[in-house]
Amino acid sequence: MNLPALVLQLLLLLLLAPLVSGVIKNWKAKLQNRRGPRPWQVYFDLAKFLRKDMVISEHASWVFSFAPYVVFLTALLTGLMVPMVHTPAPLSLYGGVLAVVGLLALGRFFLALGGLDPASAFGGMGSSREMTLSAIAEPALMLAIFTVAITAKSTDLSQIALSTQSATGKLLNPAHVLAFAAMFVVLLAETGRIPVDNPATHLELTMIHEAMLLEYSGRHLAFMEWGASIKQLVLMTLFLNVFFPVGLAGPGAGAGALGLSLLAFLAKLLALSAAVVVVETTNAKLRLFRAPDLLSAAFVLATLALLSTFLFH
């Protein structure tokens, strides 16, 4: 384990994640012809939530106060397992894609329990929807990743990235493209984006992720929001560096190469954010019971991706 790399990636995760959320919000506003909050607004929000007092429901048990830390820490830890600017990722040895998906699910498990704990109907509704949609999204996510994992003969994300990198012309392989598309849909669902969830909604009855957070305040809320943005960054990084590892620095890269790799990563991240913004701007949120259709379409795409690996081998 490479300690400086670990600390560096940790800082990158902590600091970059709110910025990505902020940039997306800012660009969305721009596409709505408004000026919008500054990209770094999320930092101000987080700092303020951290400093504020907390109000905790009288019905809540210890699970309620435990959940924000689980959500925050699991998101951080998964971030260290995904190669961001160099392979192998700092904690590559501790787990690959299965551990990443598992840890994010652990965070979600406690998030949903935290939603149920204060005895509010909104929280229960959010938990129910979140667990349902994530369950429907999971097979598509796994299948899309399996498509690349099988070619790399590994579930280690760094190995997968290396294998995708080494195969020239691989990026235009139909299997790869189909899995890429499936993964993008899952990404939208897992990060609570339109058309599955609306991060900007104020109406409790339409909420999914937000509904579980309605009872959280102060630093708990800060950790929940921060954790969510880190999770978003992790999934975006996974998406980018597993399916599109262009410019990713390899093992033993020097400082210059790492710098270039960081620039390439930021460029890819901004491009992906732009894609998310375009989707969010040009689509309406789907009715809850239409969202499974979208996710099963992603599953079908991933299955086709697998099928095409068979056909084109």
Add this chain to the structure above:
Amino acid sequence: MFVHDTLLNRLKRGCETMAYPAGPAPALPDRHGGALRVEAAKCQAGCAACVAVCPTEAITRPPNQAVALDLGRCIFCAECIKACPAGAITQTGDHRLAVRRRDDLVLGEAGREQLRLAVALDAKLRRLFGRSLKLRQVSAGGCNACEADTNVLGTIGWDLGRFGIQFVASPRHADGLLITGPVSKNMELALRKTYAAVPEPRIVIAVGACAIAGGPFVGHPQVNNGAGALVPVDLFIPGCPPHPLTILDGLLRLLGRLEDAPRRS
């Protein structure tokens, strides 16, 4: 090509948010005379013409004393201006109306002809809320006029979000309440509970004549004559309803973001 057309059109239109506060403030509509100026010194002795025409009893003139106009109760109908033979009450056209203290809204005597503008929160709160303020709106029996004008702040032209000010669904996420309406008896419990649900430190903003003093419903047994009766109010924004510009001005002043040099946000 719906997506393509939408995006292209949006990009062509560009930013439509107003330049204010970096640029000039948008003009108030003709019917809106802005803040009132009351010069009790001009009053003729014994004249109470304005007191009689005021529909909300905002103007008082006790015997042998100067006339006093409570902008907190005023619904800006301008009847008093027409009624005054001496021209003691005039419209200034100034949109800046928000104040921090309830008695700052009482105009008339010498030295208090005009409103004192709201001062910012103390340094500690300003550091906390200056760049991020989340409000929970409580419509405590409001007629939806103040609510609608508050809502306007969320539109493209005004874009409240650019200041880091946002309306949120849960009071747990909020830093304060923005109250409209006279606080009817039916909304009393709800207001108290919402206030209790907001984590400290918290602020309260009363918007409109109703929320400040009960407005046209003042004295009715079913209303509480404004939010001040139940919760401590930090900012009063008079009007019936206040113009969005007035509300925005009040919010920015409270956060200390208008005294500083015009800053691009």
Add this chain to the structure above:
Amino acid sequence: MNAFPATLLIFALGAYVAGIAGALLFQRAERLANGIGFGLAAVGGFCGVLACASALATGAVTASQSFELFPSLIPFVRFSIHADALGCFFGMIVSLLGWALSIYSLGYARGYYGRKNVGVFGAGFNLLLLATTLVFLADHALFFLIAWEIMALTAYSLVSFEHEQEETRNAGVLFFVMSHLGTGCLILGFLLLFQASGSYGFDSFHALGNTLPAGRRNVVFLLFLIGFGVKAGMVPLHIWLPAAHPVAPSNVSALMSGVIVKTGIYGLTRVGFDFLGTPPNWWGVTVLTIGTISAVLGVLYALMEHDLKRLLAYHSIENIGIILMGLGAALMFRHSGHPVLASLALIAGLYHTLNHAVFKALLFLGAGAVLHATHTRNMEDMGGLAKRMRWTALFFLVGAVAISALPPLNGFVSEWLTYQSLLQGFGTTTRLIRLMFPLSGAMLALTGALAAACFVKAFGITFLAQPRSNPARHAHEAPFPMLLGQGILTAACVFLGLFPTLFLKLFDPLTQQLTGQQLSQQLTTANGLVLSGGGAQGGTVSTLGITLMLLCLLPVPLGLWLLFARRSRTRIAPTWDCGLRGLTPQMEYTATGFSKPLRMIFKALFRPRREVQREYDFSPYFATTLRFESHVEEVFQTRIYRPLRWLVLRASRRTRALQAGSIQAYLIYIFVTLLALLLFAL
């Protein structure tokens, strides 16, 4: 087997026998019967764990010999046992559970004082443990069947222990019928094997399948698949399981779900990997398919339950499915000649067998403690128990995280191994069938995610928020022995999760016996701290590392807290109720409501039916009373078993015509039969 574990094992069996005798002897003195019965069972379980685990760890099992327990007086039957690796592994599971469950039962059985005969209960429990242990160790087909029958009958009587309720009696009968359907298939299967080998000894069956003609071999396989499948509760033979497990006393439910269903897995492993030799491909494909279907359907039906114990019972079907996925993949690899992969898949399946036994028993014990405190199994009447039953809640939460296959606990480890074997299986063949592996993997992902949803519901509705009924409001923590039993299993969940590399060594003799491979070296890297999927660049995972890293990262939020929020205070306030007059338990989300989105999404399967009756005075929007009913169709009951039962009854009614009741007619039957036999003899 060395003298030490063998003696210990005999001692364990002796403790069970003594437990039976002691509990029956002192049945008049309840406290004494409880203490002796379950105390001796705990001793037996503990010795059994020590014996089996040490035999596996030291490799003593490979040298173990078959020996006769006591001389037989019945022809053809030898009461011989052979503690080989496979038997020892399952013996370890039953002993571990026996130990923890007996300690739990010391407290649980107190609930029966003055109501029921605790002595008989304790004796039955001991007998069940004894019979199950013997099922795993028996080395002779007839002895195996005798132990199997004793196990089934004891389980039947323990399931029906609270026979005052009609639901219990019906479930008992269903279990009895299904169980014997399975036993019938087993007897036929063993007879066919006997026909080929000329002996009932298990040693004579070893790799017998390779010498059998293909057709007969397939028949034998199918007979055993059905026979053991009934016991394991695989779909579509599962219907008895969600009926019988919940109505049993909770410690028996735990034993049933933890161990008794595993006898099916034991049998399939024994037959599939020991007796029947190199399998044709379709066996593995069948088992993998059944496993996948069982896993998905099990968890989907579990989600629809609001009876806490039925919910857990359906999860047994799901987990049996996951185990079968491992076994099926192993059979396919065995067919294609990949012994290393076959071992990996086998380890995945058997590790999950162990893990499922531990966390499912833990969850049933938690459910038992809840039942003990609230006197209801209906989750809609629970809530708020986390504050009233702190320890039980904590233990149940650990079990819930484990069964949802979330890192770093044990469920994650075995599912991780299953994923690894499935993904690596893709490379074993170039035929289209290989798509099955990743698709099964995706279904496993679906199962895991749905299980997480289900346990958010199970834990959240049961333990969190406001109590929904008076008993829940006045619930109390379980007595100490019940907590200790749960604590042992909780610790086991944590250890099996955090130190899988240690436990992998136990599988070496086992895979050596069944596939001729030892994988523990290959599956661990980094000084035994990291679990590897085999292969040089394959995946790795370290649950221990994950746990330690989570602790190492804890200073990040704590530091932020100190940095920003040192002076912030916390206030307790009512839940945000939108300014209404306070929230009541009726406004909480219910278990039925929680699973509604899934009920809608999978409505083709569930065929949900709901009835709403509103009574109102002046406007339908202001109902005075409201009755809501929601039903889910159990497809297998209505589409398979009900028509089947109808057919059987109709056929029986037809044949009843033969039974006219007149002696003359019967004499004619005998005469005709005799003639026919004579003609046949000619």
